[in-house]
Amino acid sequence: MNRDPRDLQRYTAPERANHWLVGICFILLALSGLALFHPAFYPLAQLFGGGTWARILHPYIGVVLAICFAALFVRFRALNVMAPTDWEWLRRMREMAAGDDHTMPAQGKYNGGQKLLFWIMAACVALLALSGVIMWRAWLNLPVDLVRVAAVVHAAAAAVMIGFIIVHIYAAIWTKGTIRAMWYGTVTRAWAKQHHRAWYRQITGDQR
């Protein structure tokens, strides 16, 4: 066990498991969805045993994702309420991306970018689930005008979601010491103090 007793607990095991379930479903959905999105990605269908299997499996995985995401949403909703400092953080994101984060406003458990991502993901999943069910020809045959709108919404929301998830994953890779929070749930004190100072102060009582 490479755990330092001084490390801080950031996620509980159920929280991590929930996040992983959403992540696995998302990757399967993105791969099977992209296969149908554009012919350039059609070979991805082979990962699922061919186009027909990709078509059959995708919506069921989508339902699992929607349920798991709803659980994640309930867990983290309160922590992601936007505050004025979050908007300030977002306005100054350029400095952050330039790698010069020492002057950024102190952040709680989540910074403005993480919170905004949370709400964008919630909106995307809601739209994808609703439009996805409407398009689900294996079970439903709804009025064609509605299905056409759903097809556009589904493809657009999927593209937005995939784009933001790329940024989400990159941000975790870029910020060293972050990914372990999703593996075993802890982060170092220095990590917490540097990236989420308000949260660090709150849970350690260290007011410096």
Add this chain to the structure above:
Amino acid sequence: MALQSLDIASRSATTTPSPSMRETAEVAKLIDVSTCIGCKACQAACMEWNDLRDEVGRNSGVLDNPRDLSAASWTVMRYAEVEEGGKLEWLIRKDGCMHCADPGCLKACPAPGAIVKYANGIVDFQEENCIGCGYCITGCPFNIPRISQKDGKAYKCTLCSDRVAVGMEPACIKACPTGALQFGSKEQMKDYAAERIADLQQRGFQNAGLYDPPGVGGTHVMYVLHHADRPQLYRELPANPTISPLVALWKGVAKPVAAAALGLVALGSLFHYVVKGPNEVSKEMEKEVEE
């Protein structure tokens, strides 16, 4: 590519050109609604030639039987009772795939080669490549394709591409007892239709005309209508069918642009890392927390 009449002009979910050196005459089926007696010989011939046996349905008190197209009923007769100038008119339309020059199904289909358009204009589903998503139904301006409950594949009229390929006319044409169904080159069919329309106009149907809707680039199944000004009279035949703008948006440039944008986001992230380096916890911070 032995059968010239089956040369493929376009293919679903394929971004490179199809072999297109050889040019074939376009074919068409002409349905003269004014001489159709609604006997359904064409329906029976279609079942017979294509080895289709739909489930026996319920009699719903009207002549329409089966009530709708299905994966096993590729053509159905639709009957409308309409009052025109104080007289009852019985308008009968043989419904089925129109074989559009610009097929919405083919545009919408995500499976490479599941839908093809032959050089002669026939639009054909290749069920072995079909994944059963139903996008073709979403793309079709005429509500024609149907997904089979049995095998999850999409089906519709083939315009008897197998027969046409060997120089025969479609089965329905062969069976029609009144000559209301004709088959030949699209040019011939238009010429023949012009004669029929002149005749109808002489007999008091001033608005008689040809239904070859330009919104889908014209069709390879055309109607002679006595009321060409109001195609809706014929059980909702669309007056100006086109590929829905939503389908055009869904299947248009937006997608390659979105795909490129996603690629750029991924590449941008990579290069951000390469240029700026990782966001590490600073040494001072590590010291600060080691009290």
